[in-house]
Amino acid sequence: MRRWELGRVHHRARTPYQQVLIADTAHGVTLFCDDERQSAAATQLVYHEALFVPAVLLVKRCERVLVIGSSEGVVSELAVAAGARHVDHVDIDPDCVRACARHLPYGYTPDALAAAERHDGPVHVHYGDGRQWVEHTGERYDVIVVDLPDERPDEPDAQLNRLYAADFLGRCRDRLVPGGVLVSQAGNPALWRADTLRAAWRRFREVFGADGVVYLGSDEHEWSFLFGCPAPPPDPVAVMRERLAGLAFRPVSIDTMTLQSRTVPPISIREDRFFPIHPFRHP
Numbered sequence: 001m002r003r004w005e006l007g008r009v010h011h012r013a014r015t016p017y018q019q020v021l022i023a024d025t026a027h028g029v030t031l032f033c034d035d036e037r038q039s040a041a042a043t044q045l046v047y048h049e050a051l052f053v054p055a056v057l058l059v060k061r062c063e064r065v066l067v068i069g070s071s072e073g074v075v076s077e078l079a080v081a082a083g084a085r086h087v088d089h090v091d092i093d094p095d096c097v098r099a100c101a102r103h104l105p106y107g108y109t110p111d112a113l114a115a116a117e118r119h120d121g122p123v124h125v126h127y128g129d130g131r132q133w134v135e136h137t138g139e140r141y142d143v144i145v146v147d148l149p150d151e152r153p154d155e156p157d158a159q160l161n162r163l164y165a166a167d168f169l170g171r172c173r174d175r176l177v178p179g180g181v182l183v184s185q186a187g188n189p190a191l192w193r194a195d196t197l198r199a200a201w202r203r204f205r206e207v208f209g210a211d212g213v214v215y216l217g218s219d220e221h222e223w224s225f226l227f228g229c230p231a232p233p234p235d236p237v238a239v240m241r242e243r244l245a246g247l248a249f250r251p252v253s254i255d256t257m258t259l260q261s262r263t264v265p266p267i268s269i270r271e272d273r274f275f276p277i278h279p280f281r282h283p
Helices: 044-058 074-081 094-103 110-117 130-136 159-163 166-174 195-208 236-244 256-261
Strands: 009-014 019-025 028-033 036-040 064-069 086-091 123-127 141-147 176-187 213-217 224-228
Touching: 009 094, 019 094, 028 094, 036 044, 044 074, 044 141, 044 176, 044 213, 044 224, 044 236, 064 074, 064 130, 074 086, 074 141, 086 094, 086 130, 094 110, 094 123, 110 123, 130 159, 130 166, 166 176, 166 195, 166 224, 176 195, 195 213, 195 224, 236 256
Parallel strands: 064 086, 064 141, 086 123, 141 176
Antiparallel strands: 009 019, 019 028, 028 036, 176 224, 213 224
């Protein structure tokens, strides 16, 4: 548990789904959900680019995008900037999404959100359960983005855990067009915090196969991301590096060297093992 010194509190409310707090911190205006930092002005673009840019580079086209979670709306904006003609943004908590639009200096503005709620433009906001959307809508997408708070293995009944489960990943896979990509926030790679990343790595490989999973760990943020490709290219990193120059917008935190150096998972994740306490001492 980290402690944050709060400055001005812009918004504090209990929604039907979570406690939402938006306040000034040393990182600028910061969004907290259930007392966990979700995004902050100083670092949100680094996070969202690491989440979305590799996905859009792995697909041949990016015309239809599904975003689940990501209350701030930044991913929807990145998708449109990348050329998406239609973005379905599904979030279960309308109060949180609207508070973000009113108080965060990034993502949706109130006017942009109102237009998206009316389905006036390329972004269509839907308030509901992302799992139900995937199971029942029948739509297919080039990119599906699952951007949620970290999985909660110590709270097995937490509703968001269902959107990390292997069966849900499989349903998302089945909603991709040929050549499509699923991306999910997957946790922290630090050895003492990597349980959720290790679990996500196993599930993605179960659903997409060992060759169908691409990893990216942000070198300027604390999170890692997994990209599931039902039909992976022979060399995903080479494909991303080649396509980066043709991306419709220029990322501020990702270049070809980032894609080369940050796409190897930690060895404890790759080999699915824990390190010994001392390598030269044996019982």
